[in-house]
């Protein structure tokens with residue numbers, strides 16, 4: 393009998409990017425992380441992550457700007473698959489194929505998304521039947537953003553961002569993302585935030601009630617007025633041209649603009665799909681950003697899709 397009868401089939405998982413609608417950075421904790429209050433929204437820029445049994449561990453990555461993405465054990469998807477593999481006590485190497493459209497090092501949680509996808513894909517391939525809670529616990533070991541990419545939708549993150557609670561959000565929001573050529577390092581942006589703040593005491597952050605009611609209203613104008621990112625000043629300090637991108641987007645008709653997470657992607661909220669097209673054209677034609685992408689949120693977290701046929 394060949395092993396083909398018993399080997400599980402490859403599994404492909406599609407996973408979204410995230411934008412932080414509100415990112416309130418609290419004090420630096422003893423473990424080197426900052427306590428956060430953040431509101432995440434999953435948007436439909438996706439990576440597709442396929443896991444397949446193989447003779448050896450390996451990883452292949454394709455897509456724009458992926459030269460800097462590691463294909464060794466430091467790839468976050470590889471770390472995720474190995475974590476689950478070792479926890480379960482298996483001896484079954486996996487090859488991971490990542491088709492990326494989430495900008496790399498863009499503050500949209502691309503690597504975290506791949507880790508979330510790898511957990512969901514391995515759970516399915518190995519028929520482990522883990523609950524969402526169990527998957528999110530493994531996810532938190534891999535990074536602060538990873539649990540949210542499993543859950544998707546719109547959610548509040550507390551702790552260092554990994555403790556999630558659902559948020560009631562009505563309707564769809566239209567986003568335009570101005571993507572930068574050179575990524576920003578998340579730890580460096582947090583460190584710059586600390587430097588800019590100096591020694592003044594920082595309070596424990598809590599989600600704003602105004603943002604929650606804007607999400608419940610489904611009104612993009614109300615939401616635009618509440619977009620907040622405590623890392624924005626730090627990202628602009630490290631990359632001053634981001635301030636100009638924000639200004640241009642607002643001049644071209646965005647309802648609101650914000651640096652996404654730790655940057656350097658700039659996220660603009662617009663009225664509807666037509667406004668998204670207009671802003672994309674304006675930002676592209678003026679050369680304001682190297683690449684401009686439209687997206688809609690909220691969308692589902694990591695989920696299995698039919699296998700890719702290449």
Ligand SMILES: C[C@](O)(CO)[C@H](O)COP(=O)(O)OP(=O)(O)OC[C@H]1O[C@@H](n2ccc(N)nc2=O)[C@H](O)[C@@H]1O
Nearest residue numbers: 424425426428535536537538552553578579582653654
């Ligand atoms: C900027 C955000 O994307 C906003 O959602 C996240 O806070 C970053 O989440 P992430 O990329 O999953 O980050 P992790 O891999 O957990 O941490 C990377 C580094 O970012 C800094 N970090 C991250 C999260 C946090 N609450 N405080 C921090 O200071 C720490 O220097 C940490 O060593």
Ligand SMILES: Nc1ncnc2c1ncn2[C@@H]1O[C@H](COP(=O)(O)OP(=O)(O)OP(=O)(O)O)[C@@H](O)[C@H]1O
Nearest residue numbers: 467468496497498499500501502503504506578653
């Ligand atoms: N699967 C992966 N995809 C992208 N980057 C990865 C991956 N695995 C490891 N990395 C490393 O992580 C770095 C940050 O990439 P990533 O795309 O996750 O940044 P980010 O979107 O700014 O993250 P976040 O928003 O979570 O702070 C990359 O420069 C790369 O070296």
